[in-house]
Amino acid sequence: MNRPDRLGTSHGELARPVAPTPTVSSVAFADMELPAEVLRTLAECGVREPFPIQAATLPNALAGRDVLGRGRTGSGKTLAFGLPLLARTAGRRAEPKQPLALILVPTRELAQQVTEALAPYADALRLRMATVVGGMSIGRQAAALRDGAEVVVATPGRLHDLIERRACRLGRVRITVLDEADQMCDMGFLPQVTEVLDQVHHDGQRMLFSATLDRDVDQLVRRYLHDPVVHSVDPSAGAVTTMDHHVLVVHGPDRYAVTTEIAARDGRVLLFLDTKHAVDQLTRHLRASGVHAAALHSGKSQPQRTRTLAQFKNGQLTVLVATNVAARGLHVDDLDLVVNVDPPTDPKDYLHRAGRTARAGESGSVVTLVLPGQRREMTRLMAGAGIEPTITKVRSGEAELSRITGAKAPSGIPLDGEPAALRPKNTNAPFRGLGTSKSASRGTGGKSRKASEARKLAEARKAARVRRGD
Template sequence: MSESARADARRQDDESAASFSDLGLPAALLRTLDEHDVKVPFPIQAATLPNALAGRDVLGRGRTGSGKTLAFGLGLLARTAGRRAQPKEPLALVLVPTRELAQQVGEVLTPYADALKLRLATVVGGVSVGRQAAALRDGAEIVVATPGRLHDLIERKGCRLGRVRITVLDEADQMCDMGFLPQVTEILDQVRRDGQRMLFSATLDGDVDQLVRGYLRDPAVHSVDPSSNAVSGIAHHVFVVHGPDRWSVATEIAARDGRVLLFLDTKHGVDQLTRHLRASGVPAAALHSGKSQPQRSATLARFKNGQVTALVATNVAARGLHVDDLDLVVNVDPATDPKDYLHRAGRTARAGRTGTVVTLALSGQRRETSQVMADADVTAKVTKVRSGEAELSRITGARVPSGTPLDGGPSTRPKNQNAPFRGIGTSKDTKSASGAKPSRKSSEARKLAEARKAARVRRGG
């Protein structure tokens, strides 16, 4: 970015509105904002909305949870108000990388769209493409979509983008990281060339810069967060744990009084831990790409309303998941990439609140974990912990779970996990000789030996 662009951005930030009423938004939007108790614009909203409402291309960088949805959404809706879409021909498009984010953006914008009598359709994979095609056929002024499913609908002749006047790329850096760049550029090539484009991202480098140079015209640039994207309202902790004690620590944290989001690297690991937590009496649910979209939506709804208190997830939940008052995130598997760490951490301390992020690291993972956090510009307090310790409870609210299985089965540990460390010499099979029930095979062998002995006695041998 040039020095003149930086100066322009600083000047625009200084001139940004202090309240929504200063922006010239339609009265219907102001009423809806008031109904949802949204009183004062967040910095990214105050900085970008004047340019968005003026129809200028916008380049905005702000951390996850900084209020970007309304930053682009209110401008998009206000500029689309009063227009009517033809079948299959939306007037505004919001592209996002994940299903969860698409649904969240749709949920946030729907009441404001309704206030302006605008129709909004959400287009994502994992659900019926026929229903989505029908929604576009009926006419939708606003479409919120993931690139893959929108590409499918275009290929099926179910959507045409030639009348799209406003295009938004949200979380553009993740779309590039996930390999969506070719589909994104293909979509941008189909919308109106003279239309408005807004790009929002946590970082503005690499492929994102390519998008900016190729598709934005003299954008108004706004950056309202430090380049590290680290959040001052988050307390970061690394818990160094003994290997066999790792599951016990995770279980006690998950059993806390309050919601917690736990991240693991694989779908298999997520399912294992979820089964273990539920068998231990913790209301837990799994979220990963192996679940259908209706399952994922239902799980998120139960987590948000408190029916599920421990959400166990892969990085599919690292972006696009907003839960009010979520104050604890746990990396059961440490993040191996600084971006992943920051986006996992960004699920807490949203909208100016505070939160805690805990990473469970084995001794052999400490160096790599420290490097990831250094690259993310995060300083964490390192503590050695064991299950049942007061320090664990003090930081996370950890407690012993009830032990009453929630699904009717016995409480069991996940497969291929060691029992908690109980000292040198402890066997994996902790049953005593007197307490163990003999196997059928050993019982039959003993009976056979006794029968042979009796036969020898009878023969006088």
């Protein structure tokens, strides 16, 4: 349902009165003021009817209005802001280092995904695009800006660096989009985002889009958007009717085996953990167990991250083990299972992780593993996200685990030449860090040193007794 007048107030979301706009019932791309080249490219790409978020926001965005839009992940937000941005920029030419339109996103993966999604339409309109992200050659990015790019898709940190180097000037930018605006606020980008918005043309158009728009972005809305049209379309990610939610209560020592059997299922699965170390360790274990898994986190180089995502999307990899770097913007067709191996820390994190499945009307399941002592906390968190999950106690090897997740025993044939190490029984220790936190390692090392020192002391005392003739 389209609610153009104000955003809902549940879960701390914005509630700002705005000028009423007509409710969009049924509208086609051909009914909108889109260039013929864009309409032709939409048809060539098989995009026939607009999604609700597109139908709701495109008329206002094409008219140059500021837009504040919420649509669940996979709902088509990229074209909702991308098509009007391109259409309104068409026919203009950027001077060196001075782009005309800017799309800010929080992660490298999302930047690349947005660029790929908009590239056919930009090409049709003869607009040049540049992607500006960390982990890639800043010299090449500066050269692309120097050659002239009408549209820049950027992460805040790298754009800040290029501005500092005087390789980019934003004074001619008349259309600015913030995608996943709330995450940029969460990630500490707010000073860099405000710096950018202070530099773009003061009379320009601004559009903020996200799956969850809450009070974190209120500061940006009040300061930078002028009489915005607000659209809240579709339920939040966790409320999608084609998405099933399960909380699996597992015994601590069995948690590793449960995770491994889920990973060995037929079909792809995305596993979320909290730390880079945990991601790497679980990935090694899965590959040693015969599971085609790879790791994705901020410690990987951008070429590694790009290659891993491509292999996961084309099916070479069946398991992606990731930190929250994959919780936003990642789109994979037919991904029907997301597993929170480490439970998320708040409702917003849960909704964005969950949003990697059941995209664009498809179905999917979200599974969260919890220890018995975590069950109450997880129930509160999911209630905050507006979700009532199915709660089930499971053990590895059980039919119920297979029924819910498709879990099965792994082949056990190592992919990299080394067999999987036996997982030690760790009672009910948290899964975060996979039992190898710094404090734990220090503890283990301390015990070893104490044992060694005790042996040496005993040997010295024995030698002394021998010398005394005791």
